[in-house]
Amino acid sequence: MTMKTDILNRLKYSLGKDAEHASTYDWRIALSLVLRDQMVETWFDATRETYAASPKRVYYLSMEFLMGRLIEDMIGNLQMEEAVKAAIDELGLDYDAIVHDEPDAALGNGGLGRLAACFMDSLATLGIPAFGYGIRYEHGLFEQSFAQGQQVEKPETWLTQRHAWEFERPEAQYRIGFGGHVDHHEGKAYWHPGEVVMATAYDTPIVGWKGAWGNTLRLWAAEPSKDFDLESFNRGDYLAAGRSEALARTISRVLYPDDTTESGKELRLKQEYFFTAASLMDLMRRYLQDHDDIRALPDYVAIQLNDTHPAIAGPELVRLLVDDHGLPMDEAMDIARRCLAYTNHTLLPEALERWSEHLMGRILPRHLEIIRVIEHAHQSEYPGSPRILEHGDVRMGELAFIMAHKVNGVSALHTELVKETVFADLHRIHPTRIINQTNGITPRRWLHGCNPSLRRLITDEIGEGWVTDLEQLSTLKSKRDDVGFIEAFTASKRENKVNLSNWIGETMGITLDPEAMFDVQIKRIHEYKRQLMNLLETVALWNDMRDTPNADWTPRVKIFGGKAAPGYFVAKDIIRLINDVAGVINADEVTGDKLKIVYPPNYNVTMAERLIPAADLSEQISTAGKEASGTGNMKFALNGALTIGTLDGANVEIREHVGSENFFLFGLTAQEVMERRTHHGFARAAIEASPRLQRVLGQIAEGRFAPHDPSRYHGLVGMLYDHDYFLVTCDFDSYFDTQRRADVAYRNAKNWAAMALANTASMGWFSSDRTITGYARDIWGAESVTRPKLE
Numbered sequence: 001m002t003m004k005t006d007i008l009n010r011l012k013y014s015l016g017k018d019a020e021h022a023s024t025y026d027w028r029i030a031l032s033l034v035l036r037d038q039m040v041e042t043w044f045d046a047t048r049e050t051y052a053a054s055p056k057r058v059y060y061l062s063m064e065f066l067m068g069r070l071i072e073d074m075i076g077n078l079q080m081e082e083a084v085k086a087a088i089d090e091l092g093l094d095y096d097a098i099v100h101d102e103p104d105a106a107l108g109n110g111g112l113g114r115l116a117a118c119f120m121d122s123l124a125t126l127g128i129p130a131f132g133y134g135i136r137y138e139h140g141l142f143e144q145s146f147a148q149g150q151q152v153e154k155p156e157t158w159l160t161q162r163h164a165w166e167f168e169r170p171e172a173q174y175r176i177g178f179g180g181h182v183d184h185h186e187g188k189a190y191w192h193p194g195e196v197v198m199a200t201a202y203d204t205p206i207v208g209w210k211g212a213w214g215n216t217l218r219l220w221a222a223e224p225s226k227d228f229d230l231e232s233f234n235r236g237d238y239l240a241a242g243r244s245e246a247l248a249r250t251i252s253r254v255l256y257p258d259d260t261t262e263s264g265k266e267l268r269l270k271q272e273y274f275f276t277a278a279s280l281m282d283l284m285r286r287y288l289q290d291h292d293d294i295r296a297l298p299d300y301v302a303i304q305l306n307d308t309h310p311a312i313a314g315p316e317l318v319r320l321l322v323d324d325h326g327l328p329m330d331e332a333m334d335i336a337r338r339c340l341a342y343t344n345h346t347l348l349p350e351a352l353e354r355w356s357e358h359l360m361g362r363i364l365p366r367h368l369e370i371i372r373v374i375e376h377a378h379q380s381e382y383p384g385s386p387r388i389l390e391h392g393d394v395r396m397g398e399l400a401f402i403m404a405h406k407v408n409g410v411s412a413l414h415t416e417l418v419k420e421t422v423f424a425d426l427h428r429i430h431p432t433r434i435i436n437q438t439n440g441i442t443p444r445r446w447l448h449g450c451n452p453s454l455r456r457l458i459t460d461e462i463g464e465g466w467v468t469d470l471e472q473l474s475t476l477k478s479k480r481d482d483v484g485f486i487e488a489f490t491a492s493k494r495e496n497k498v499n500l501s502n503w504i505g506e507t508m509g510i511t512l513d514p515e516a517m518f519d520v521q522i523k524r525i526h527e528y529k530r531q532l533m534n535l536l537e538t539v540a541l542w543n544d545m546r547d548t549p550n551a552d553w554t555p556r557v558k559i560f561g562g563k564a565a566p567g568y569f570v571a572k573d574i575i576r577l578i579n580d581v582a583g584v585i586n587a588d589e590v591t592g593d594k595l596k597i598v599y600p601p602n603y604n605v606t607m608a609e610r611l612i613p614a615a616d617l618s619e620q621i622s623t624a625g626k627e628a629s630g631t632g633n634m635k636f637a638l639n640g641a642l643t644i645g646t647l648d649g650a651n652v653e654i655r656e657h658v659g660s661e662n663f664f665l666f667g668l669t670a671q672e673v674m675e676r677r678t679h680h681g682f683a684r685a686a687i688e689a690s691p692r693l694q695r696v697l698g699q700i701a702e703g704r705f706a707p708h709d710p711s712r713y714h715g716l717v718g719m720l721y722d723h724d725y726f727l728v729t730c731d732f733d734s735y736f737d738t739q740r741r742a743d744v745a746y747r748n749a750k751n752w753a754a755m756a757l758a759n760t761a762s763m764g765w766f767s768s769d770r771t772i773t774g775y776a777r778d779i780w781g782a783e784s785v786t787r788p789k790l791e
């Protein structure tokens with residue numbers, strides 16, 4: 001049976017459509033179902049092999065999985081691109097339209113969620129038996145649009161259409177309790193929840209490269225525990241009839257859109273407990289299928305907590321071991337600790353979760369009891385050590401740390417800062433517990449998938465081994481003086497820039513010059529990521545261009561992308577300012593095509609796949625010490641963009657790998673940042689010392705970019721003068737000068753291409769395969785069931 005016939009059969013028998021009446025959506029679903037059929041074989045084989053080998057399994061618990069679109073990933077990993085494109089051609093259809101008809105699975109905010117998705121691809125490609133556990137949100141991250149330059153949020157609706165990749169698992173259903181009270185009889189505790197919801201599993205197969213192995217992403221949906229309230233209905237009280245159902249479904253209704261500030265909302269805590277408890281019950285059931293000694297659990301189960309969001313897993317696992325399996329408390333705590341490990345992704349104080357004891361006691365009374373026991377045990381063993389319970393709060397970072405056998409940071413610099421700041425005291429008590437695992441990205445999506453022209457060039461040159469052994473890219477270093485190769489490399493970038501220019505033209509009606517330097521900053525909008533500093537530099541450049549329009553300027557396109565948390569008003573102000581400045585500069589005849597600002601709304605994984613291959617310059621300009629790692633930085637460098645950045649997060653390691661001569665470094669170091677903050681009035685001093693910055697701030701403050709509302713940005717500018725916590729003022733001049741260095745470098749196309757190639761060729765280490773190999777070796781003690789023993 002050919003691919004074409006398979007698709008037509010699925011169209012007919014699964015969608016009840018014939019080719020004549022089929023929509024793009026129908027064709028896309030039909031194709032997806034055909035691909036899913038292929039995956040199921042691999043998936044079943046892997047599951048069977050796992051049960052046969054009974055190896056250690058990895059369980060990755062995350063509130064977020066930012067998967068994006070899956071169709072091209074499946075086509076790539078199953079090596080079916082040619083066959084699919086041929087069938088689509090034969091059917092006279094548009095491949096690009098079909099694969100882009102799939103909505104992003106936007107079940108995440110940013111870095112943390114996307115990292116989890118990259119990890120799932122690497123776990124499957126490395127053949128490590130693993131489950132990803134999360135929540136099947138009905139609504140993922142909100143859809144962003146702009147109204148008069150201001151961000152507007154609309155509910156995301158990925159599930160209003162058929163989700164082709166998932167399998168509902170009604171047999172995997174668990175009762176999740178909340179509230180109620182705890183009785184104690186003869187030393188045993190009995191929790192009587194006041195409310196119960198059902199957690200139902202939905203499985204998405206995750207197949208690795210070449211379909212060598214398949215793992216499962218199991219997402220939980222909340223459903224009512226009791227049936228429809230017919231009585232109320234018959235009484236005509238329809239709202240009451242639907243109340244318990246609506247309440248239950250609320251738990252998996254929507255992703256919280258905050259990515260740095262903990263909400264402290266009761267529903268968020270219920271979401272965290274809901275998926276964590278369902279996941280632990282599920283993995284425990286699976287374990288007890290093959291094993292009857294609960295004490296051996298740590299030999300077969302490794303649980304990774306993706307930040308503190310699933311940290312309730314510590315007390316929950318102890319509860320299951322003590323209340324359900326009758327183990328003594330201290331033994332239960334020890335077994336739990338040997339299963340659990342915790343990854344910290346941020347140092348921002350406002351992002352460290354703390355739940356009020358009151359709320360915890362009301363929602364999870366038994367868990368609060370157990371947290372007190374954990375606290376008491378740790379205090380008695382280490383008197384004076386940091387407390388979990390403090391000022392009426394339950395500190396989830398301390399709980400996760402104390403209940404984990406390993407804690408890791410996500411870049412070398414971040415891990416050092418974790419040891420020196422947030423967990424300094426606990427580090428002193430447990431000096432070997434904190435280790436580093438620098439983040440990585442999957443080269444399948446972030447090179448093979450999103451950059452076909454570069455993929456082809458590399459594969460033609462060195463074969464396809466790089467896809468699963470990215471360090472092989474380093475052999476390309478020898479090509480820096482190969483004129484032919486450099487030309488092809490440059491042509492690939494240009495092709496991507498032309499494609500992007502066409503897309504921007506079609507979607508935003510803005511014409512871009514592919515010759516210009518494409519300077520891209522795409523990430524969540526946050527003050528520490530300093531999109532504002534990028535914009536101030538842009539206005540300063542604009543001023544200089546207007547002052548001397550006939551000078552030999554390097555044309556530049558500034559591309560911004562990113563969402564602000566709905567309640568983060570400073571970030572929303574920054575978005576508005578970017579759009580207001582874009583409106584003025586893009587209409588300016590004096591600077592014309594020399595400078596353009598583009599801010600496409602609704603930045604997501606699919607847009608990143610469009611923008612990154614077309615970038616010349618990657619903006620990684622966070623205040624040093626604030627960006628735990630960054631992963632966008634890795635994606636840009638892998639796709640041949642040069643980085644302008646600070647010594648922050650993984651920028652430090654990227655610069656070490658690509659060479660300082662191939663990286664535009666600027667700004668204060670993390671140490672210098674801390675030191676500069678001690679200087680009173682450091683911002684005013686910096687502004688006084690920079691006429692260029694003064695001029696720009698003056699223009700913004702007087703309403704140059706909002707003539708109808710001149711005081712619109714008084715707050716934002718005032719904040720820079722008086723509360724420049726992220727030192728935009730102090731790094732501005734060095735940032736501006738470094739941008740001018742980039743201008744000059746870009747004019748030497750041959751040399752720029754050589755530097756870009758050095759980046760691509762040096763990014764092998766930043767594959768998430770290397771990262772996962774590190775977790776498996778240093779934290780989980782897990783092995784691949786298929787591939788040879790991991791090095």
Ligand SMILES: CCc1ccc([C@H](C)CC(=O)N[C@@H]2O[C@H](CO)[C@@H](O)[C@H](O)[C@H]2O)cc1
Pocket residue numbers: 109110111112113115258259260261262263307345346351352353410439627628629630631649
């Ligand atoms: C409680 C609200 C909340 C939600 C999400 C988060 C995440 C930890 C924020 C996040 O995505 N952090 C990013 O994680 C990436 C993956 O490790 C890093 O590369 C980024 O530097 C870090 O900002 C914090 C607080």
